[in-house]
Amino acid sequence: MRRLASALALTVALALGGCTTMPPPGIPDAPRSIPTSPFTVNGTFTFGLGGATKQQFPDGSLCDLQDPLQGSVVSVSDQSGGVIATTRLGPGTTSWAANQGECTFIIRIAAVPAGPRLYRLHVDGFRDVDHLDASDLQDIRWMAERT
Secondary structure (H helix, E strand, O other): OHHHHHHHHHHHHHHHOOOOOOOOOOOOOOOOOOOOOOEEEEEEEEEEOOOOOOOOOOOOOEOOOOOOOOOOEEEEEOOOOOEEEEEEOOOOEEEEEOOEEEEEEEEEEEEEOOOOOOEEEEEOOEOOEEEEOHHHHHOOEEEOOEO
């Protein structure tokens, strides 16, 4: 009985003694690298097709027939709200999973200035995505919501 209690106590002590891959409390994760020169954003802008059907938008088809977003401006702003880079959405394509349709556009924004600590993305008619650092922005996978 004592051996069982000793083994159990040892197991608990090891488990509580910091046998983890998480940093100890108060020590931050490794800092992300901050670009020091202009960088490129390569990401996606995706939104749900709501009540659309596969007959209206077959898998892989262009998805901007009823509500054309192709050519819409995507803007990047700094913390003060000033626009620092823009691009336009190209054609979007439809994908389906579990009877839920989505439209995905590629976002490519060249020469986004380095320096701001936080960025904001904007497309008219959709909720902005903000509080993005440079590493979040560079590979953004934006699940957009209409405003």
